Amino acid sequence: MAEPLPKDFRLPTIKPYTGSVDPRAHLNRYRAAILMTTASNAVMCRGFFSTLDGQAQDWFTSFPEGSISTFADLSGRFLSHFASSIPKKKHFATMCKLEQFAAETLTDYLTRWKKEAWSVENFDEKAVVPIFTSNVRSRPFLRDLVQNSPKSYAALLYRATKFAEVEETEQRKKEEESGRQDKAPKEDRRAPRPPRQGPQLAPLRCLTPLTHPISAILEHAKVMGIVSYTAECLKISPNTDPNKYCRFHRQQGHDTDECMVLKRHIEELIQRGYLGQYMKRLGQGRTQGPSNV
Incomplete structure (x- = not known):
């Protein structure tokens, strides 16, 4: 206790040890x-x-x-x-059971393999090479190991890392290409597909009762890519109200839920086979809003 402290000495700031870990x-x-x-x-x-x-x-x-x-x-x-x-080391034989899962990427398998190898007692780098070759599932990498067996465990891990990087790059490429194909708006899967040569529409004298406000259905229809902004939508009514705004016309003058042009457009879409989930059934009340808008 009489030993002098060094100049500018500071005690190390590390997590206190309580006796429960290594x-x-x-x-x-x-x-x-x-x-x-x-x-x-x-x-x-x-x-x-x-x-x-x-x-x-x-x-x-x-x-x-x-x-x-x-x-x-x-x-x-x-x-x-x-x-x-102190954690007890596992027996080397446990590495024989460490197989790659069917849906597991090579990167994830390598991470799991290294973690398990660290906890094994008397790890044998020579004996583990054929064990790894037997347990791996990735076909291109497996063929490469069979055709050209690595000379050391370090060479095995290096080659596995390179193949894992290639595998990840190919997967990202597939996802990017799939994303470009999926950018085009898709119709709601729950709605029936309309015939190629559109059906004969019923008269619009009576509008179908709906479960949600027209403005909410409009937002969903926009996501589906089925909203048509015709020339009629651009006409400005002489009886405009500057305090109201129509998201369908995208201009002031009247409220979205009061827009008759939009109501007729929604009715037309329903008769074509779209938006069937918003048709009010017998005894069905109005909900707060569409769950998938």
Whole structure:
């Protein structure tokens, strides 16, 4: 306790150890942080207490005064006391069961493989090469391994990483090409497809009762790409009200839900086979808004 602290010395700020996780990891973090200073062996022992909490702190304070002579002595006692929190290594034979899933990418499999390999005891880099070859599913990579077996485990991982990068690039390319094809508006899958030579429309004397406001149905129809903005929509009524706005005409003059032109257009779409989910059935009340707008 009489050992002077180095100039500008600051205790390392690492997560306190409570005794529930691997003590080796905590000890390594402390050493890495304290070695950046010019702290002596005595200061290392004294500063270690500040990185403990809970039962680990109780353990430290239980030492009789003067019972710790070096940091190596303290480290040994620390690892011995919390040895039960050190994760047990798995048997090497567990690698034989680590097969690539059918829908698992090579990148994900490599991540899972490396994590498992790290937890294996007495890892044999020579014996693991044929095991990896037997467990992998990716066909192009598997053919390459069979035709040209890697000479080392490091060479195997390097080649696997390269094939994983190619696999990811090809997948992104497919998604981009598929996205360009899907950019064209699609009709609602729940609505029946209209015949190629449009049906004979029923007279629009009576409008079909609807479950949602016309303005809400308009937004859904716009997403489907079935709204037609004809020349009629551009006519400005002489009885305009500047306080109202029609999202169908995109101009002031009247409210969207009061627009007769829009109501007739929605009715026409319904008669053509679209927007059937908004037709009010017998006994059905109005909801708050369409769930898929």
